[in-house]
Amino acid sequence: MIATFCRVGGCFIVLPGLSSGRIPGPARIYLTLAVALSIAFARGGEGQAVIYGSGLLRLIFAESLVGLFIGLAARMMMLALSFAGTSIGMVIGFNNLFGQGVEDSESQAALTTLITFSALVLLFQMDFHHAVIASLHRSYEIFPQGAVPEPQMLLVNITRILSSAFFIVLGLAGPFLVYGLIFNTAIGVLNKLTPQIPIFFVSLPVLIMGGLMLAYLALPELLRRFVDAFFQLPILP
Template sequence: MTTLSQSFILAAFLAFCRVGACLMLMPGLSSIRLPMQIRLFAAVAVTVGLLAFLWDNIYPHVDMRPAIFVPMIFSELLVGALIGTLTRLYMEALRFIGAAIAMLIGYGGVGGPAIEEPEPQAALAALISFAALMLLFALNFHHEVIRALVASYKVAPVNVFFSGQASLVDVTDTLSEAFLLVLRLGSPFVAYAILVNLAIGFVNKLTPQIPIYFISLPFVIAGGLILFYFAVPTLLSLFGDGFIETTLAR
């Protein structure tokens, strides 16, 4: 094998490290419902498709010496994992507020099978997370992730080692923005739960002989589902806008 062919293989492997680590954590493609072979072939296909555009950013920096090439592999894996993690944090925040919404309206009893994750999840939370994931793919967010991978070679070149401090700042900012966003999206349900439970508590104090809480539970759930019916389009729309504008713009 010639030196040129070895350099070509090593450059392709470096690109695969960044792309594969990103797709490994990216929402949707990282789901356990997706067979491992499909995820692997998707990462290889994206790597081959992007290699022509990234050749000038990768090939000149390839060094076959193990003392230099091995740290480059770890750096590329960490950069790709950071990009995938930033996109995934928003989905985890949405799952959190979905479980909170189900609990606030009294519909979060026994957890059912989740669609994307292996852990049991409330039916309402699974519906919200799956609908948001479908909306993101309909908005071509996977194209934006690929665009972010291409742009990352200007921000984090191959010949520069992964910066832990800058990555922690990005993760902290993304966590803050994500949970503030989903808290605003779930605020109507928080207000509904406070008002309804406060009213039920007052009524229960006025008539202690009647188990008002158990009698009112079906009405609380019905009211929460009606509120969810009218609020879910706006909730998903605002989540999609916030995801595209903040996460992928980073």
């Protein structure tokens, strides 16, 4: 039971939506305990043994490491989306309005907060938490209880997930990057043609208005594709 609790707790401590400081600590502990009990009963006591001393410390370390690996896979996907949201805000000139982040206490651009919070709500609506619990249950087939994962395998899989996540979100932010490139190229040409007029200050409201219009049209599809890609991302090796 302790081993299962460590694996679930290691996952939940970095899992998007559950690792936020806005959720009280006792609530997270009770939720971790409930999920750990469910997984332990579903396994039917398989691999349960009494371990003492250094063996117990090794077991806690191994189980927590596996849980952290599963939770970090989802965390990296959300970090990639936050990076894409920051890039979108910079491109459309809407990155100067800051507020508190959804999960972190650090300040974050308002557009990035809107994108990440909307994606998080959609993920939980699509039973993201059920998929995480199922991954924790299936993880015992790949990482037996008490077995310390090979560092090389973990690093290879983390690199694969991180690169896949950033490629996905950069593809989703592509329309905004193209919009910013075309707009700034046009403004640069106009500035060369009419150097007496401060084109940059005149064009900034147009850039923001066009970017917000593009966000209004593209963000629903962007979020839908992100959620689809999130569930298709292989968390376990």
